[in-house]
Amino acid sequence: MVAGLAELLSCPAWEFTTFPNREGQHELVLARDVPFTSLCAHHLLPFSGTAHVGVIPGQRIAGLSKLARTVETFAARMQVQEELGQQIATFLEERLECRGVGVVLTAEHLCMTRRGVRALGSDTVTIACRGALRDDPAARAEFLQLAVPQVRRAA
Numbered sequence: 001m002v003a004g005l006a007e008l009l010s011c012p013a014w015e016f017t018t019f020p021n022r023e024g025q026h027e028l029v030l031a032r033d034v035p036f037t038s039l040c041a042h043h044l045l046p047f048s049g050t051a052h053v054g055v056i057p058g059q060r061i062a063g064l065s066k067l068a069r070t071v072e073t074f075a076a077r078m079q080v081q082e083e084l085g086q087q088i089a090t091f092l093e094e095r096l097e098c099r100g101v102g103v104v105l106t107a108e109h110l111c112m113t114r115r116g117v118r119a120l121g122s123d124t125v126t127i128a129c130r131g132a133l134r135d136d137p138a139a140r141a142e143f144l145q146l147a148v149p150q151v152r153r154a155a
């Protein structure tokens with residue numbers, strides 16, 4: 001497990017409010033376009049963009065703001081984008097004991113667009129999926145179609 005993640009799992013800075021899944025919501029719940037800013041651990045320059053966080057609930061439903069709070073909490077560290085997505089997915093999977101988690105991050109890295117290679121206008125998309133959103137092709141396709149901006153625009 002990533003250093004510090006175990007500590008956060010047992011003691012987040014905010015209440016991770018959940019509700020009983022009384023009506024059997026075992027379909028996708030998706031928080032889209034959650035803005036985030038983090039700091040590139042290598043260059044100490046910001047990278048920022050949007051997160052799309054999908055959950056297929058199990059016995060509990062997450063308070064919706066807690067999905068965005070999870071993104072904010074992990075983005076507050078110095079990060080590598082791939083690890084940020086994986087940490088969010090691991091945290092939600094563990095806390096919610098849900099059937100699936102998917103995290104799509106789209107971000108501009110200033111270390112890549114404003115210095116170095118200066119690839120102005122580029123962004124980076126990373127995907128971290130667990131459970132049904134990783135292993136069930138239909139569930140994964142539905143999640144990505146609703147989450148990924150390029151797919152959404154084409155639809």
Ligand SMILES: Nc1nc2c(ncn2[C@@H]2O[C@H](COP(=O)(O)OP(=O)(O)OP(=O)(O)O)[C@@H](O)[C@H]2O)c(=O)[nH]1
Nearest residue numbers: 014015016017018019061062063064065066067069
């Ligand atoms: N799943 C779900 N959650 C909802 C809905 N409406 C509101 N919520 C969430 O219910 C939760 C209530 O959590 P609390 O911790 O009591 O609320 P809070 O202290 O205002 O927390 P923050 O909104 O995170 O500041 C929040 O996460 C809301 O976003 C809904 O229709 N579905």
